[in-house]
Amino acid sequence: MGLIVLKFGGTSVGDVDRIRNVAAKVKREVDAGHKVAVVVSAMSGVTNQLVGYVDSIAPLPDAREYDVVVSTGEQVTIGLLALALQQLGVKARSFTSWQLPVRTNDAHGKARVDSIGTEELLAALNGGAVAVVPGFQGVSAEGRVTTLGRGGSDTSAVALAAALRADRCDIYTDVDGVYTTDPRITDKARKLPMVTYEEMLEMASLGSKVLQTRSVELAMNHGVRVQVLSTFSETLGSDLPGTLIVDEEEIMAKGLEQSVVSGIAYAKDDVKITVTGVADRPGVAAGLFGPLAQANINVDMIVQNVSLDGKSTDMTFTLPKADLPRAVAELEKARTTIGYQEVKTDTNVAKISVIGVGMRSHAGVALTMFETLAKRGINIEVISTSEIKISVLIEAEYTELAVRALHTAYGLDAA
Amino acid sequence: MGLIVLKFGGTSVGDVDRIRNVAAKVKREVDAGHKVAVVVSAMSGVTNQLVGYVDSIAPLPDAREYDVVVSTGEQVTIGLLALALQQLGVKARSFTSWQLPVRTNDAHGKARVDSIGTEELLAALNGGAVAVVPGFQGVSAEGRVTTLGRGGSDTSAVALAAALRADRCDIYTDVDGVYTTDPRITDKARKLPMVTYEEMLEMASLGSKVLQTRSVELAMNHGVRVQVLSTFSETLGSDLPGTLIVDEEEIMAKGLEQSVVSGIAYAKDDVKITVTGVADRPGVAAGLFGPLAQANINVDMIVQNVSLDGKSTDMTFTLPKADLPRAVAELEKARTTIGYQEVKTDTNVAKISVIGVGMRSHAGVALTMFETLAKRGINIEVISTSEIKISVLIEAEYTELAVRALHTAYGLDAA
Structure with missing residues (x-):
């Protein structure tokens, strides 16, 4: 009732x-x-x-x-x-x-x-x-x-x-x-x-x-x-x-036994963009992502490479494939203000995520992910984490292999 | 403008x-x-x-x-x-x-x-x-x-x-x-x-x-x-x-020359109903058409035949074919209150109408119609008139013949 x-x-x-x-x-x-x-x-x-x-x-x-x-x-x-x-x-x-x-x-x-x-x-x-x-x-x-x-x-x-x-x-x-x-x-x-x-x-x-x-x-x-x-x-x-x-x-x-990880998700609708030769100084990230934000383009994973010469660095990030043409246009427009060498794009990527509220209280969840992927020879290109999920960007062709391996590794397989 | x-x-x-x-x-x-x-x-x-x-x-x-x-x-x-x-x-x-x-x-x-x-x-x-x-x-x-x-x-x-x-x-x-x-x-x-x-x-x-x-x-x-x-x-x-x-x-x-008749219309979507053996006394029409009106059925042309014996008569009327089953059902329901012999229906009829505001000021318009149809051997079953139109019910198969004859008779033919 x-x-x-x-x-x-x-x-x-x-x-x-x-x-x-x-x-x-x-x-x-x-x-x-x-x-x-x-x-x-x-x-x-x-x-x-x-x-x-x-x-x-x-x-x-x-x-x-x-x-x-x-x-x-x-x-x-x-x-x-x-x-x-x-x-x-x-x-x-x-x-x-x-x-x-x-x-x-x-x-x-x-x-x-x-x-x-x-x-x-x-x-x-x-x-x-x-x-x-x-x-x-x-x-x-x-x-x-x-x-x-x-x-x-x-x-x-x-x-x-x-x-x-x-x-x-x-x-x-x-x-x-x-x-x-x-x-x-x-x-x-x-x-x-x-x-x-x-x-x-x-x-x-x-x-x-x-x-x-x-x-x-x-x-x-x-x-x-x-x-x-x-x-x-x-x-x-x-x-x-x-x-x-x-x-x-x-x-x-309800007293249900909560596993550390509840699910493995994957998505192939992102593109990886690398902007090379960006000056390694404060404010450059804002200079790069400001125009994208203003154009209503949602940037997801971001990694800034370690600067080797202390002067310039590479920025890698992902965004929806559908927004790629607009994003490239925005970056082109802002080229002189940002100052960079090149924009490289790679659509052949997949984002694999493990999700679970149990992560909050369990250490080593990320380690299991990295080890499991490494054992299959899968290279991790970008990592991002939140309190209850870890996402990695990998080559798209490894998607199914990665999902199945992680599903087993986190004890999610059906009996 | x-x-x-x-x-x-x-x-x-x-x-x-x-x-x-x-x-x-x-x-x-x-x-x-x-x-x-x-x-x-x-x-x-x-x-x-x-x-x-x-x-x-x-x-x-x-x-x-x-x-x-x-x-x-x-x-x-x-x-x-x-x-x-x-x-x-x-x-x-x-x-x-x-x-x-x-x-x-x-x-x-x-x-x-x-x-x-x-x-x-x-x-x-x-x-x-x-x-x-x-x-x-x-x-x-x-x-x-x-x-x-x-x-x-x-x-x-x-x-x-x-x-x-x-x-x-x-x-x-x-x-x-x-x-x-x-x-x-x-x-x-x-x-x-x-x-x-x-x-x-x-x-x-x-x-x-x-x-x-x-x-x-x-x-x-x-x-x-x-x-x-x-x-x-x-x-x-x-x-x-x-x-x-x-x-x-x-x-x-605009000074346009107004012909007596402006147009000839025809419709084949009516059915003719004849109710025979109706008592020839005041109030019988109301008894007959009341139930139909209450059922929201629009009766169009009506003719009450001359009573031969002074006691009973026939009523003939038309209504939309689509309403025929409901009309018959209503008449059946009211049979004892109305008192009649039989309900005959004929769907093989057409209504031919001549229309023109010029009729108001010209006599003889109806006569032309009746003569024209008579000359072609077309029998008129029911007649109804208004200030600016005359309608007749005829056998459906004469429709085209009647329309063409009237179009010529009223001088409407294109040169």
Whole structure:
């Protein structure tokens, strides 16, 4: 008995039959006595088609009009799901994001949710109805349509769960939970019953496609208990068949044995840039990264080589491949102010990360990583660490080998 | 120099290239110095696809959710057209119907426009921008999405033109104007340069598919000058290449010679019903038509046969074929209260109408019609007349013959 938010992605509502299937799932939660709000994506393929229309008309579209167009897919789904629920005898109504409203800032195409009006929605829930809400969108203070960016429906669901103080937010997707690593790389990957926000956050930002980073941040900040589970499983969501993403206390309270490392992530979407012959003096890093930051390019790993002559040095860093042309242009523009010899780029790299809150209390985690990779003859090009993760940049072709070796080394292999 | 509303239907915005073509047309009006608001339909096929989704989920859908789904097609078009205009260097922005807002009553699926908020839209126009607005939809007082019914975009355009006190409302479509009759029936049909609201209203309700009846009513009530013209013509709309629908005074002021009859319309979508053995006493018509009216079935032509025995009579009337099953069911239900022998139905009928404001001042118009049809051996089954039209019901197979004969008889043939 509680209030839960369910979120279904594009594949889960991909056609009329699947929408019916989703309605049946929602009905089971209602029958189990829960109040249910549902957040849905556009039917799979629809948003891409809409983006395709926009692209063929305007290669650099006005983001406000782009949002008007691409936000329509979810509106179709909310109406259809409400109808499918009604067909099953479940009271249901849709709410558009301007009806609630879902207020966002005005960063069109990548807006952030500021607040969600829940009055009418709660009245519907308390009246025994299921509320169906579109993901991915909102309205700005000016009253214009905004979208949250790709994958934004997860964020919509978590934000709604936070606004409703829901007991849980179930994110239905095409995988049945969060794994110790990508099961396509090793069949020894195990599904995690629970994982902390911090770990999930690292996994999301380090290449796991299960949840959008922003949605995990939001869940952490508001203490929203999130479950990732499969649309195609028959088990009732409230029986917790997926992976629960919660705070460390809840996991400790459950008395689950916590391994030092929870998962191994990898990402191949970064590029390595080396700027050679940079003056070895204070302020040069700011000179280099300032223009990139201003251009909204996110620099990730950074290493400054030891200066051999005490005068000049090399700076190596990574950033998303998609931003490479802009980054090179920015560096070119700032060449005289920075002063450097050459910009070398390497797209043939992968970032491998080991993640676990257990690292905080365990020494030697990094050593295990370095030794394991060294034993396979894998060269580490850049290292970066945080409290609960260690990432290394390696040659891309070693990705699978490295992931499998680390998965075994940290005792994550399934029995 | 003025304020004009342009409306483009689904075929006109059927794909990305056609949307670009529409943008170019709009730009020409802007370049000619006009302030322009544009009303658009969904890209052709889109609304049918959405209706198909709804049908396959819920054969008798909640009209509120139906409206949420089927109203999305126009929102796609407004964003795309705004972008296409911007690509041509024309300042443009879209307004959804809840942004304006377009207020309607809550008759979901066939709502009527109550009012349109024009403040923001006028600010955009006065700021030199083109405003792009979706047809076919609005919001109820409750704030829910409504649609105006099929063809409702014409009504949206005329309502917007009325609210803006626009100089003209140009309805772009796939025909280049209003014809004396359907050009597919006779190649002697002529395009009318001007036609009165009253005539257009009769033509629309009598089978001409050029404009939705409701939009003509609205134009007449608010004195909106409407032009029907082709999307595919190269002539600038402001040069009036189409048919202008205006009041009689404007036509008379132009000194155009007004023929007695302006057009011949036909419709094959009615069914003839004969109820036999009805008691010939006061109140029986009310007993018969009351249940139909309550079921929202529109009875059109009515004839009560002369009673031969002074006790019982036959009633013959027509109504839309689509309503036949419901009408028969209603009559069956009311059988004992009405008291009748039999209900006979005949779907093999056509209604042929001659229309013209000139009838008001000319006698003998009906006689010409009856004689012309008699000469061809065409039997008239029912007759109904109004101030400016005469309609007869005939056997469907004589439709083309009747239309061509009347077109000639009233002097409408092109030279």
